[in-house]
Amino acid sequence: MKRPERPLRLGTRGSPLALAQAHMTAQALRDAHGWDQDAITTVIVQTSGDRIQDRALAEIGGKALWTKELDRALAEGEIDCAVHSMKDVETIRPDAIRIAAMLPRADVRDRLVGVENFADLPPQPIVGTSSPRRAAQVKRLRPDAQIILFRGNVATRLAKLEAGEAHATLLAAAGLDRLGQADIGATIEIDTMLPAPSQGAVGIETLADNDSMLGWLAAINHRDTFDCVMAERAVLRGLGGTCHSPIAALALLEGGQIHLRAEIISPEGDETVRDEARLARGDLDAAEAIGRGMLERASPALRSLFEG
Numbered sequence: 001m002k003r004p005e006r007p008l009r010l011g012t013r014g015s016p017l018a019l020a021q022a023h024m025t026a027q028a029l030r031d032a033h034g035w036d037q038d039a040i041t042t043v044i045v046q047t048s049g050d051r052i053q054d055r056a057l058a059e060i061g062g063k064a065l066w067t068k069e070l071d072r073a074l075a076e077g078e079i080d081c082a083v084h085s086m087k088d089v090e091t092i093r094p095d096a097i098r099i100a101a102m103l104p105r106a107d108v109r110d111r112l113v114g115v116e117n118f119a120d121l122p123p124q125p126i127v128g129t130s131s132p133r134r135a136a137q138v139k140r141l142r143p144d145a146q147i148i149l150f151r152g153n154v155a156t157r158l159a160k161l162e163a164g165e166a167h168a169t170l171l172a173a174a175g176l177d178r179l180g181q182a183d184i185g186a187t188i189e190i191d192t193m194l195p196a197p198s199q200g201a202v203g204i205e206t207l208a209d210n211d212s213m214l215g216w217l218a219a220i221n222h223r224d225t226f227d228c229v230m231a232e233r234a235v236l237r238g239l240g241g242t243c244h245s246p247i248a249a250l251a252l253l254e255g256g257q258i259h260l261r262a263e264i265i266s267p268e269g270d271e272t273v274r275d276e277a278r279l280a281r282g283d284l285d286a287a288e289a290i291g292r293g294m295l296e297r298a299s300p301a302l303r304s305l306f307e308g
């Protein structure tokens with residue numbers, strides 16, 4: 001494979017977690033291709049998701065807030081590839097953009113921060129989160145909980161908790177681990193809280209017609225992660241889900257097959273529709289059908305959260 005003629009520009013958001021993930025990606029590329037330090041430069045692209053901190057993501061335009069500016073930078077040739085938390089990448093991507101690689105997935109679980117477990121929370125506990133999935137899963141476990149909006153990056157949320165704004169919050173183990181804060185919070189098992197689709201996965205996008213970049217990225221793709229995350233994203237497609245929608249999905253490889261689990265939950269946590277299946281790798285139609293099937297079994301009220 002030919003070497004890059006100039007340093008590759010790797011686009012990323014500027015949050016500490018995004019930067020950590022961009023550095024992991026750059027290191028993986030240099031290791032795979034024997035490139036020196038100067039072969040890759042990091043380009044920080046400000047996103048509106050990072051600028052707007054006071055409203056829920058769902059309210060202000062959804063996941064596009066994280067990707068739009070990076071998409072534009074790719075399209076206009078300002079960067080050669082973009083690094084994302086796959087959890088923040090919209091389900092339907094523009095034709096011109098390709099998810100070219102994923103890094104090996106980190107811990108997929110959530111951590112409870114503030115108390116050791118849900119039973120330790122006081123009556124009518126205040127729990128900070130801006131994720132509809134986590135809010136619904138908390139209400140299912142603790143119907144007496146009051147959910148308040150917690151946005152911002154990991155450090156901001158921990159500071160809010162420290163300031164006494166809530167009794168507890170939930171954060172992805174992957175983010176905490178990658179920020180060197182593996183000691184924070186109590187890990188919640190997936191049977192208690194099934195994680196968000198794509199949680200813990202880092203993906204790298206490039207333009208669909210950028211053959212050399214596609215080739216360089218193919219060398220660092222972790223195929224197991226790629227196939228599992230693509231199956232989870234297919235469930236989202238089947239549901240027509242957005243980040244307004246309380247959806248959890250997790251695919252794990254078992255004996256060469258994909259074991260896919262998914263659930264949708266009403267905001268008050270009083271209705272859960274779940275499904276589970278074993279699929280062949282790459283059978284995205286079957287994964288999508290899991291999403292559609294859950295919708296068919298949901299009450300009209302729950303189903304309405306997935307419309308429009």
Ligand SMILES: NCc1[nH]cc(CCC(=O)O)c1CC(=O)O
Pocket residue numbers: 085086087088170171172173174175198199200201202
């Ligand atoms: N939406 C914010 C976001 N996007 C990715 C992560 C963590 C890393 C990951 O799940 O891959 C987080 C923070 C969190 O959920 O705690």
